Amino acid sequence: MVRVRFAPSPTGPLHMGGVRTALYNYLFAKKNKGTFIIRIEDTDQNRFVEGAQEYIMDAMKWCGIMPTEGPGIGGEYGPYIQSERQHLYKPYALRLIKDEKAYYAFDTPDELEIVREQAKTMGMPNWQYNGITRTNLKNSLTLPHDEVEKRLANGDAYVIRMKMPRNTDVRFEDKIRGWVTVNTNNLDDKVLFKSDGMPTYHLANIVDDHLMKITHVIRGEEWLPSAPLHVLLYQAFGWEAPEFAHLPLLLRPDGPGKLSKRDGDRLGFPVFPTNWITAEGELYSGYREKGYFPEAFINMLSLLGWNPGTPQEIFSLDDLVQEFSLERVSKSGAKFDAEKTKWFQAQYLRSKSNEELAELLSQKLIKKYDKIILIKVCELMKERATFIDDIYTEGKYLLDKPETYDENTVAKKWKEDSAELMNEWKTILLAINEFTAENIEIKFKEFLTEKGLGIGAVLPLFRLLLTGQGIGPSMFEIASFIGKEESRNRIEEGITKLQIKH
């Protein structure tokens, strides 16, 4: 039975890299008929951000990748928030001490800072608390037994550190990267239990993954360096380790480095699934609010680091569940491409029915329009739109008469005799009984022949009067859609306004 977890810490909003990690966990779970769990890793009380947890849940809900176990959802292995499980970690740390796999350390952060500084001035930039240096520091391995007891009884501050074995190769097989080997001489005596009574990520993570019967750990590559420590911890507890899969990172589209929360608005695209407003009132924009469909966002994200091995690019969430496999996740980091995201969005917009789009458009408009009208507007505009908003902003003349007339088109097309020409056309237009696009087109062509004029000399004028624009969908469709009366009004009003300008 596959059980995977997404384990964010509530230190802020979840950015797209995190969403992708959640997505891959979700896909892997569903693909294998397993369970997808969310666990909140809030062991760092200093970095807790109000509202972050709610944001994470809300964002996942929007993306359609909700877990089936987690805070507020339920499940047999709760609680799913680490701060609510606080009491259960210490016994495990103590057990490690008893088995001589860990020890008490009494050095204060300030003392260690001094040691680090000294090491640095001596040309060692990378001082570690490890098998060698620990012999000169204050811990239960160096201090006399009774002093350790005294300090503990005294309530002195202490941490519990991993007693990293010397010169041992730790090997594990990553599902994505293959075998990874690290020698323990490069690893330090990581703190497992902090002086504030909280476990560190490493301890809490291993204990919870074990207790929650996690079978596969799918997480970002930034965890790869600490995976050997985790493997060692499983060994120390005598537990079977889960499978590991370390996902490639999402990189900045421009320069070097991994995607960070400030990149988005600086480069003109969101890095967050939904809007996030900081306590200071600063806004980080999200895909949802920018008008992206969650399907488009998820589709784009799914292909950033994974591919199906076929040319198919459009995937529903269900398709992804069918096709997904960790074996096809790539090893190298992916630069995110905002243009392609827009392309996905446009594809999904077009794939929706006019009725569906009209409903969405209707929700966005303050002024209410008849649904039948909005459906037609969507039909005329959706091929040229990327977002729902575009349908309105680029086609609002379909709903209301133009307020202004495009300067360029006026300058280029509106001539001395244009008013007269359009008046003649108006007379013909108003004489049409059945005001269909086909009939208007027939009459228009006849008019051109009669006047001996090309289509390019006349139709732009007609478009200008009816829409105020120089570009847009079929003029005959537009005229038919707004109707004879409205066409008459717009032509008359337009001529008046443009003549004044001229």
Added chain:
RNA sequence: GGCCCAUUCGUCUACCGGUUAGGACAUCAGGUUUUCAUCCUGGAAAUAGGAGUUCGAUUCUCCUAUGGGCUACCA
């Protein structure tokens, strides 16, 4: 600096020893369109460098370079 991971068109990627190195986005050209968008056709565009292994390397190994991650009582 140390450790780990990675490296195919501008970007995302396919290829799991033998291909004219394929696709998508973007880009350019042509066609369609009153126009713009869509759509159609076509073009340009890549195996980081060097050694090996092999009859044969994009593919396997090593070195170098580059990029990235980690290096906290943060996750």
